[in-house]
Amino acid sequence: MTYRNVVSAVVRALASETINSAGGCDFEPKVQCAKQKGEIVGKEAAFLTDCWVFGRLHKALAPAHWRALVAKFSTHTERKHAAIAELTRAMRSPAPERFLHCAVVTWALPRLPGVDGKRSTNVLPAGWYEMDNWSNEPHPVKTQERWRRDIRKALEREVDEALVSAQVLLDAEGLIGTQAA
Known part of the structure; x- marks a missing residue:
């Protein structure tokens, strides 16, 4: 299996963690079942590749890069929230701590189109997206x-930077498809 681009590979790999009902990249039962029937093909092969890419990226990428990808693209709620918290602690800014946290959270969980932005389960209440609520002290709007x-x-x-590192890794493994224009 090859991916169209690095973003689709990262998104699929991070989503593989939440595909089955038990959570996690639980591909071993599928592999054992497929071995009894013969070659692993179709959805099972794609899922196995996604799980392998997840593990490979998690192990090979720098922790800061992995955190950024999880915060931006993951569908696993607990891991996404943990990555957001770690990014908030690692970020340096003259902004107050609460402002910094709110800025990172709203970057990782952007407002989505739809009725009240609720096309997704990962939507924050409308007040989260108003910068005036991000600090107890008044600051000029331009500063905020x-x-x-x-x-x-x-x-x-x-x-x-994380996507560039992932691109290099996946290119080396031959997992990114190249199409002539």
């Missing part, structure tokens, strides 16, 4: 916007 912009740029830079 600058803090938020700088925090988001740093987070996106971390994600971009």
